[in-house]
Amino acid sequence: MKKIIAANWKNNGSKDFVKDFFNYFLKNINCNNEIVIFPPDLYINQVNEYRDKENFNLGSQKLNQRNDETYTSGNNSEMFIDVGCSYILVGHSEVRIVAEEDVVNNLFYTNNLQAIFCVGENEDEKNSGNAQIKLSNQLDLLCKKEMYPNVKPKKAIIAYEPVWAIGTGNIPKIDDISFMHNFIKTYVSENHPFLKEKDIMVLYGGSVNSKNAEEILSAPYVDGVLIGGASLDAKEFAKICNLKI
Numbered sequence: 722m723k724k725i726i727a728a729n730w731k732n733n734g735s736k737d738f739v740k741d742f743f744n745y746f747l748k749n750i751n752c753n754n755e756i757v758i759f760p761p762d763l764y765i766n767q768v769n770e771y772r773d774k775e776n777f778n779l780g781s782q783k784l785n786q787r788n789d790e791t792y793t794s795g796n797n798s799e800m801f802i803d804v805g806c807s808y809i810l811v812g813h814s815e816v817r818i819v820a821e822e823d824v825v826n827n828l829f830y831t832n833n834l835q836a837i838f839c840v841g842e843n844e845d846e847k848n849s850g851n852a853q854i855k856l857s858n859q860l861d862l863l864c865k866k867e868m869y870p871n872v873k874p875k876k877a878i879i880a881y882e883p884v885w886a887i888g889t890g891n892i893p894k895i896d897d898i899s900f901m902h903n904f905i906k907t908y909v910s911e912n913h914p915f916l917k918e919k920d921i922m923v924l925y926g927g928s929v930n931s932k933n934a935e936e937i938l939s940a941p942y943v944d945g946v947l948i949g950g951a952s953l954d955a956k957e958f959a960k961i962c963n964l965k966i
């Protein structure tokens with residue numbers, strides 16, 4: 722299976738940034754991995770112009786709270802598909818801090834977008850030995866039958882992002898990443914109403930860069946990476962995309 726290399730640009734970018742990024746990036750990628758880029762919503766259309774069938778896929782960082790057309794300020798899943806997206810990030814820790822309840826709505830309304838469902842423990846939970854409890858609580862939402870009223874999922878993609886590793890330059894030991902990914906795959910396959918272990922991909926996120934990506938991507942149970950800071954540097958991001966794992 723192809724590894725997923727996903728770029729989460731967060732709240733960064735401008736029209737000039739997008740132009741400069743793709744001027745470099747498109748000339749310098751030569752890769753067999755699946756690339757997914759999550760720009761801020763305002764730049765999705767511009768980024769989509771650089772998309773040529775299979776060179777990369779596009780996603781939004783967040784659905785609005787509802788898919789309800791009477792809701793002011795909404796973008797629904799059909800609109801994201803209309804402008805070229807096939808992915809949606811759900812439950813990133815930075816979003817959960819502001820509005821945990823949005824995560825439920827976002828997951829419920831993903832419809833034909835492929836969710837990348839983010840989970841991860843914070844530093845206190847890690848130090849008190851409660852990381853697995855935290856992850857299982859977060860994963861329970863993904864495993865609820867009610868979350869799939871319209872479309873039965875064929876696969877789940879989960880991003881394991883320890884909160885203490887995001888943007889800090891610290892990453893867990895490689896064995897610990899494998900351990901947690903295996904835990905996630907087992908937990909979801911045992912509890913999900915529709916999916917088996919082969920249908921579940923787990924990406925690692927948190928301080929991934931071109932120096933540590935190869936070791937992380939080569940570790941057992943790691944199906945890809947979700948990259949924040951390092952994905953804003955076209956050179957750095959292209960290097961990671963081009964890894965042959």
Ligand code: PGA
Nearest residue numbers: 887888927928948949950
């Ligand atoms: P980082 O962010 O790579 O800058 O640590 C990852 C993320 O928040 O998805």
